[in-house]
Amino acid sequence: MAWLGSVLWAAIDEGAVPPDAAFHAVPPPSQAGPISTGCGSGGCWREMVVDIKPPHTAQSLAAEMGLASERCEPMNLWTLRKTCTGIADSGGRGLHIYLQYSLLLSKY
Template identity: 60%
Template sequence: MHSADNKDRIVKGLARPGTRGPATNGNYKRTGSVVLVALVAVLIAWAGSILWVLTGESDVPPDEGFRAVPGPSQVREITLGCGSGGCWREMVIDVKPPQTAPSLAADMGISTEQCGPLNLWTLRKTCTGVAADHNGELRIYLKYDLLIDI
C-alpha cells in the first residue's frame, strides 16, 4: 500500500514503514547529545566560578551594600581592611544626638550580623554587622561569607 515515492524514502532511511514522516531516531540522539554537552558546559562554568571565588580571598562587596544611614548621623569614611580570613569594608559613622551607637545600629537593622541570601553561582553571601561602637562613632562592616571554608 505504499506509493513508489514512499518506497524510495523507506529504502533511503527517510521514512519508517507504515508512516509518511521522516525517521526521528537520529534526531533524538542528536538532541540528547546537545543537551548533555550544554549541561556539562554549565557544570564546568559553575565549578570554575566557585574555584575563582575560593582563590579571591581579597574580594569585598561594593560600597552600595551598606544600608542607608538615617539622619542626623553621617558617614565619615569607608575603608578597606584585610586580615586572617579575608577582607571587608568598614563604614565609620559619626553618631549625632539624639541617636546613640546602639540605637542607630538597631534603626539600621544590624544589631546582630545580618546576611543576605546565598548566591548559588558563587556559594557566598553578603553579611553586615557592627564592628565597634565607642566615642560617638559606629563602625559597620560589610564582607562576603563563604559557604565553603578553606
C-alpha cells in the first residue's frame, strides 16, 4: 500500500526536484556555483552554474564529468522515476548543469 502511494504521488508531483547532493562533483580548478530551481510545462529541475577555470573549457569539462549528452540514472523502484543530468544552453556564460526527474513512462 505504501509503495502504491509513493508511485502515485511521484506521478502527480510535478514540482519534485532531485536534491543538491545528486549533482556530480566538479573537477578542480573549476568550481560549482549557485544552484537554482526552475519550472516549466514539463515539470521542475535544479540547475547549477559552474565557474569554468583554465585549463577547462565548457566542452572539456562536460566530457570529463560524463555529460556530453543527457544521461539518466537507474530507476528508483520506490518512486518509479529516474534522475537525469545534462547540460542546459547557457549562451556562452559558463556551464549550466541540470537535474530533473524522469518518470517511468517517459521517453528517457
